[in-house]
Amino acid sequence: MGYNLEYNSDQVLESSPLPMARKNQVPMQGRILDSVVSSLPAEQKGTQDQRLYNEVLDAILDRRLSPGIKLKEDELADIFSVSRTVVRRALLRLSHDHIVDIQPNRGATIIRPDAHKAREILRARRLIEGAVVQEATVAATPESLDALRRCVEDERDQVRRQHKGTGLRLSGDFHIRLASLAQNDTLMGYLKELVPQTSLIIAIYQTPHHTQCSHQEHFDIIDVMATGVTRQARAVMDKHLQNIEDKLDLSGKRSPGDLYAAFAHVKAVEN
Amino acid sequence: MGYNLEYNSDQVLESSPLPMARKNQVPMQGRILDSVVSSLPAEQKGTQDQRLYNEVLDAILDRRLSPGIKLKEDELADIFSVSRTVVRRALLRLSHDHIVDIQPNRGATIIRPDAHKAREILRARRLIEGAVVQEATVAATPESLDALRRCVEDERDQVRRQHKGTGLRLSGDFHIRLASLAQNDTLMGYLKELVPQTSLIIAIYQTPHHTQCSHQEHFDIIDVMATGVTRQARAVMDKHLQNIEDKLDLSGKRSPGDLYAAFAHVKAVEN
DNA sequence: GCGTAACATATGGGATACAATCTTGAGTAC
DNA sequence: GTACTCAAGATTGTATCCCATATGTTACGC
Structure with missing residues (x-):
């Protein structure tokens, strides 16, 4: 949590009688409920990495970015006119939420759930x-x-x-x-x-x-x-x-673009 | 995830037959199972912020740090001889795991669950x-x-x-x-x-x-x-x-050190 | 001609410098 | 005496620089 617990109580749950919630523990999430967020007092426009988090997630859900794509820090920094510092924070959050996968010294790629x-x-x-x-x-x-x-x-x-x-x-x-x-x-x-x-x-x-x-x-x-x-x-x-x-097609060898899935038979031999 | 899914499969679950678990989505956790981690091939010593994450969490669980304490970036950086960059990452992770609470421009404090x-x-x-x-x-x-x-x-x-x-x-x-x-x-x-x-x-x-x-x-x-x-x-x-x-005493006004709780009777009048 | 190794480039990780913000204390006016 | 204002110090947020690592390329040897 961290930022957006407030509106959970104040905006969504206006009927919530819990005054003791105070500002104690907070999440660190981001996305979702942004429609709610956007209807906030306006001053709280969210930090920059929050925006990046949202933008990237939106792009993924809109299928403008597909799983497996590499998210280079420099490019994102350039596109959104921010420094790599905030890009890295956003990516770290995305990785914690299992949206992207960060490999040390390898960078971040969009997760491809099998x-x-x-x-x-x-x-x-x-x-x-x-x-x-x-x-x-x-x-x-x-x-x-x-x-x-x-x-x-x-x-x-x-x-x-x-x-x-x-x-x-x-x-x-x-x-x-x-x-x-x-x-x-x-x-x-x-x-x-x-x-x-x-x-x-x-x-x-x-x-x-x-x-x-x-x-x-x-x-x-x-x-x-x-x-x-x-x-x-x-x-x-x-x-x-x-x-x-x-409604999904989880029949098996889908997830197009996954190298490991594509050559699973080869890998299987090794083990 | 990200780093330490590997040893979950390779070390803890040596009996695990799941080869398809691969390196797809990874957590981003840290602590716990460190005994396992320490018995790794040695090369993977974990990134620095991972170490900080563990150290801080250990300190909390050992009660060397109590809830409510403020974790200043400079001090931590000084103590562990790293830059604030890695301190920030560690704190960000801790906050995502609801161990510390980060308030913008206010810093990180150890969470005090009521x-x-x-x-x-x-x-x-x-x-x-x-x-x-x-x-x-x-x-x-x-x-x-x-x-x-x-x-x-x-x-x-x-x-x-x-x-x-x-x-x-x-x-x-x-x-x-x-x-x-x-x-x-x-x-x-x-x-x-x-x-x-x-x-x-x-x-x-x-x-x-x-x-x-x-x-x-x-x-x-x-x-x-x-x-x-x-x-x-x-x-x-x-x-x-x-x-x-x-076995816990959740009877109510505990959580020692909480200013709001300590003076709840005063605050109660205001509302 | 093929395989391997050294080198070059690109990219991410970490450190430091600078800017923005908050907290706190002193000072002043009412 | 109280409350408000403002300024200084402290602390966090952001940007940029430098270094470590990974990957792609080329050259050399077999």
């Missing part, structure tokens, strides 16, 4: 979001659910006139906002990492007939939460995430 | 380690369990002639090693954050009669895993974590 990893991440999300949606259902008020519903509407409308990558990001926002209702910063922090990773995976493994994170399903989840039946809320969320996974 | 946060972290651990121990039970072999058992024995013996902080760290190692059996890097990554945080919490909230993470309970967990009954393994782990929480 099918196994993709499944692993989806499994982690089912575990965490299952618990989160349960807690959120308990803590939710009619008002907060309405607010959540409006968010999904906004996203749906925006997606209709924008392109894919943006849609990917917006549908991820829903999951983060939902998590914020649960008032569990720890789990939400993990979700903030998992959601962009999932978006990256979707960008890589999406099939032709893939229509991202269905907004209808998001509405369904909210409706079930409104009933207060935690067990069912968990089930619906689990199904939703399962649907996402099912 | 009781609410402490419970939240323990709850997260129960959730994640419950799933992890289930997967680990399925994937475990007699050999890997024996290796795990030997680790606990080593730790028990070492604790007998060493002091508290070290014991805290070693008992945390068990949980990480156990998680490595589950072969779920994502969840293990989160656990690698949660374990030091838990140690920090124990250091703060431990009660007089607190004998850390009982080694007997660790042996019990292994024994249940050996039976292969996943459901029971989960139950035992859950109980173990519950025991840890029960």
Whole structure:
């Protein structure tokens, strides 16, 4: 955390009664919820590396950058007119969030999750979001659910006139906002990492007939939460995430461009 | 990740059959499993900021540094004879792992989790380690369990002639090693954050009669895993974590050294 | 002609210098 | 006497420089 815990409490969770949250422990995240961030008092425009973090992530999710691409410090510094210092901070953050991979003396490349990893991440999300949606259902008020519903509407409308990558990001926002209702910063922090990773995976493994994170399903989840039946809320969320996974082509040797995957048969002999 | 996934597979999990884990996505962690790290081919001594990360974390867990203390960049740079550049990186990592809190233009301080946060972290651990121990039970072999058992024995013996902080760290190692059996890097990554945080919490909230993470309970967990009954393994782990929480004094206004907590009655009037 | 080794270039890692910001204390005015 | 202002010191943020390492190229020897 670090910077953006504040708006979690002040902006997203205006109904949050927790005054003791103070400024104690803070995450160090970045991306996601930027729509929320941008609606801040304006003074807090975020540090430079934050901007870089967002820009790079956006580029990845918009598929302007694909996995495997090398992110050279000099070039990024030149493009964004900053020094390498801030580039390196941004890259370090991205690497911590498992978006890029930093090898010592080798530089940073965009991570290319293999099918196994993709499944692993989806499994982690089912575990965490299952618990989160349960807690959120308990803590939710009619008002907060309405607010959540409006968010999904906004996203749906925006997606209709924008392109894919943006849609990917917006549908991820829903999951983060939902998590914020649960008032569990720890789990939400993990979700903030998992959601962009999932978006990256979707960008890589999406099939032709893939229509991202269905907004209808998001509405369904909210409706079930409104009933207060935690067990069912968990089930619906689990199904939703399962649907996402099912729409992907994780059949195997995909992840085009991965040298190791491409020549797996050779490498296999060595071992 | 980034650096130290390698030894997770090569050293800890010598029985791991996963060749496809490769060097794809990497964590960015540090501490924990250092005993393993130190037994590396020697060439990989870790980057400098890694060392700083470990040193600071060790100091915290050994209670040579307490929560709330400010970590000045210049002083750390001076002490460890490095430039502020590497100090900053180490601090950035620590902040990402929720060990220190970085405020812009204000510097880094050691995080002081309040009781609410402490419970939240323990709850997260129960959730994640419950799933992890289930997967680990399925994937475990007699050999890997024996290796795990030997680790606990080593730790028990070492604790007998060493002091508290070290014991805290070693008992945390068990949980990480156990998680490595589950072969779920994502969840293990989160656990690698949660374990030091838990140690920090124990250091703060431990009660007089607190004998850390009982080694007997660790042996019990292994024994249940050996039976292969996943459901029971989960139950035992859950109980173990519950025991840890029960031994803490989370009754409320603790967290010594916190100005806000110390004068909460004054502040309360304002609101 | 092929393979290996030395060299050159590109790129990342670390250190230092400088700028921006915050904190703290003194001084002054009300 | 209190509160406000301003300035000095301290501390963090940013940029640039230099060095270490990796990779690509060329030349030499077999």
